[in-house]
Amino acid sequence: xxxxxxxxxxxxxxxxxxxxxxxxxxxxxxxxxxxxxxxxxxxxxxxxxxxxxxxxxxxxxxxxxxxxxxxxxxxxxxxxxxxxxxxxxxxxxxxxxxxxxxxxxxxxxxxxxxxxxxxxxxxxxxxxxxxxxxxxxxxxxxxxxxxxxxxxxxxxxxxxxxxxxxxxx
Numbered sequence: 001x002x003x004x005x006x007x008x009x010x011x012x013x014x015x016x017x018x019x020x021x022x023x024x025x026x027x028x029x030x031x032x033x034x035x036x037x038x039x040x041x042x043x044x045x046x047x048x049x050x051x052x053x054x055x056x057x058x059x060x061x062x063x064x065x066x067x068x069x070x071x072x073x074x075x076x077x078x079x080x081x082x083x084x085x086x087x088x089x090x091x092x093x094x095x096x097x098x099x100x101x102x103x104x105x106x107x108x109x110x111x112x113x114x115x116x117x118x119x120x121x122x123x124x125x126x127x128x129x130x131x132x133x134x135x136x137x138x139x140x141x142x143x144x145x146x147x148x149x150x151x152x153x154x155x156x157x158x159x160x161x162x163x164x165x166x167x168x169x
Contacts, residue, residue, distance in 0.1 A: 034068040035082060035107035043108075044129075048115045052168055054129030057139045058115065060164045061147060064157055070105045082110045083147060089117070122146055136162050 037059045044055035065084045066072035074084035081104070085093045096116070097109035104110075119126045125142045128134045140158050143149075149157060 035062065035070060035111065036068060037063055039107075040068075040082075040111060043111050044115060047112070048119065050115075050129045051132040053132055053134065053139060053165055056164050056168060057129060057142055057161065058111075060161050061143050062111075062114075064160055065147065065149075070107050070110060080104070082107065083114045084149075085114075092117070118142075118146060136165055139165065 040059040040062050041055045044050040044058040045052070050058065062068060062082045065074070066082045068082065070082055071080075072082070072084070073080060075086055078090070079086035080090050081093060093110065093113045094104045096113040097104040097106060100106075100109050100112070102109040118129065122142075122145065125146055128138050128142050140161055143157060143161060144154070
């Protein structure tokens with residue numbers, strides 16, 4: 001039986017709604033090599049209830065970390081994927097994808113893992129992403145604390161995020 005998708009398929013994007021439908025065979029979803037900014041934004045909003053600004057944080061973080069390339073290798077081979085999960089977090093991503101019966105390079109598995117990690121492991125940060133009236137500094141702190149990128153990247157990442165958030169106004 002085919003899944004009744006809530007949204008249409010997007011080129012090099014994701015199929016929103018698939019994960020919330022228990023009768024769907026997730027193996028039927030196409031394998032994609034990249035995830036688009038818009039698809040990540042929609043996925044964060046549709047599947048995890050993030051605000052527009054919160055979804056922008058996720059989409060911006062993904063593009064800054066990997067340019068949407070699901071097989072991106074980070075930090076001398078210790079990190080992997082859309083969000084550069086490293087070491088035990090990389091292992092957790094791989095195990096999570098396997099539990100979904102999806103490849104570790106699958107964008108839906110990676111986005112679901114990332115957002116589940118935030119929701120369950122960083123509930124105080126996830127609450128900020130659900131808020132539409134947090135400050136830009138609070139949204140940056142979510143990225144900084146969750147992704148743990150090197151301090152030499154702070155200004156670049158902050159400016160990129162603030163520009164993306166300005167675009168919503």
